[in-house]
Amino acid sequence: MVRKLIASAVLLTSTMAVNAADNKLSHIGQSLNLDNFRKDVKTLASDEFEGRAPLSKGEDKTIDYLVSQFKEIGLEPAFGESYIQKVPLARILADQDFSLQMGGMTFENGSEFVARTQRISETIKIDNDVVFVGYGINAPENNWNDYEGVDVEGKTVIVLVNDPGFSSGKPDFFTGNAMTYYGRWTYKYEEAARQGAEAVFIVHETMPAGYGWGVVQAGGTTAKFTLVDNNNNQSQVGVMGWMHLRAAQKVFEAAGMNYREMKKAAGQRGFEAVDLNQTAQLTLDNTIEHKESRNVAAILPGSESPDEWVALHAHWDALGKGMENGKEVVLNGAVDNASGTAGVLELARVFKEQAKENPYKRTMMFGAFTAEETGLIGAKHFAQNPPIPAKDIVAFLNIDGMNVNDATDYTLQYGDNVSELEDYVEEVAKSQGRTVKPDPRPQNGLFFRSDHFAAAREGIPSYLFMSLGDTDPQFIANRYHKSGDDYFESWTLGGVKQDLDLIGQIMAKLADNGDWPQWTGDSDFKDARKASGR
Structure with missing residues (x-):
């Protein structure tokens, strides 16, 4: 009889635990308040916030708003006694009255090339030889090294955009049409610096880049922010440039070569760099200012494992003010990324309320970081200076633009066989009656272009939730990074509700189940996590 009573008690306790867990999951979607979401987006994306540019009055308003919301929700500061992590930045703006001389020709800044630097130097001057190094990739695991047998120390290199897999038609060559990190412009500058090059010009082509020349021109001719290392970034390349396709064709023609033929040769194994x-x-000629921007984050402490954190994040910044058709406009960034920031706030409210009766075992972090639009800078600073050891961050979930339209029967996945977080997404999506669809634009390399990537590089399993144009085909063409990215009362928010439910269920599972998701595919991320002891 005693054994039966004990067995019954154990079964009852187990059943109660399962029911409590199911209760938490089922109530996330039911507890979402879309009126709160609307209010947050309308506020953050209003003209009063001036486009939320880092180091502007718009930043001050944004930080004040986020901190006040976290306090009102009742969350604790993530950075000791503060909700704020200071991010030291340098703002670098080159005098735009300059040109590029190459091959006996003069190219016009903006229309034919762009160039900038991250070195903390008032003047950067190049006068050196030019070498074409194909895709500018050194990938031992792919038996590929464009720099083999060539000395580019102190020289200018011209490189192709994306990676050799893009136009190969071979899905197992690199990763075929899906861009690898070797295809990202950030990698190409990093590798060129490791090889000792002084300047890099990436040849722009719209399809393999994933965006038109206008995006390059807008980003390359305005002030940029950068973190500063102990050597004032002198180990980086002096000139970070892009070259318009027409300009590149002229350069190759002046060298007695055909650009298309050289590009084709560069996509073959055994290609050797060519001195032009x-x-x-x-x-x-640079104007340099040293300033501080701010990350914001708050926590809901765990009841049993408070030193293990499940992180949810969105970048708070947009692009501030810009020029369109000769007029100054405010680039409010309602979808990108006031929507993501509002999503973080609303899930924070839901979990805080839930935890009053059913606390979570692990700590949940809710964050919003600065300067994503200028190179994932706030996220890099956080990942390199986390409030707890990086190995104790269970996962980093990132929202970068939400589906503000009707609900869908799918969710998008960026990357494939990257981490076990993909299994969590598939499981929860299935419970919602949805499927997981691959990224429709894999050539854009979106996995490498948002804040979670900075966490991934430190070994933290990370996942990107993004909806920028898949439910609104006109968004990318007409509103992305333009003044048209405003809040609209006509938003139905069906997608917001289902996606916040999806993200919330994943957070809830990770906060209670004791799991440590792992990287699955071979990568530097996997190596970094393994080195940390996880």
């Missing part, structure tokens, strides 16, 4: 027998001359 030309020189490049360019001078950047």
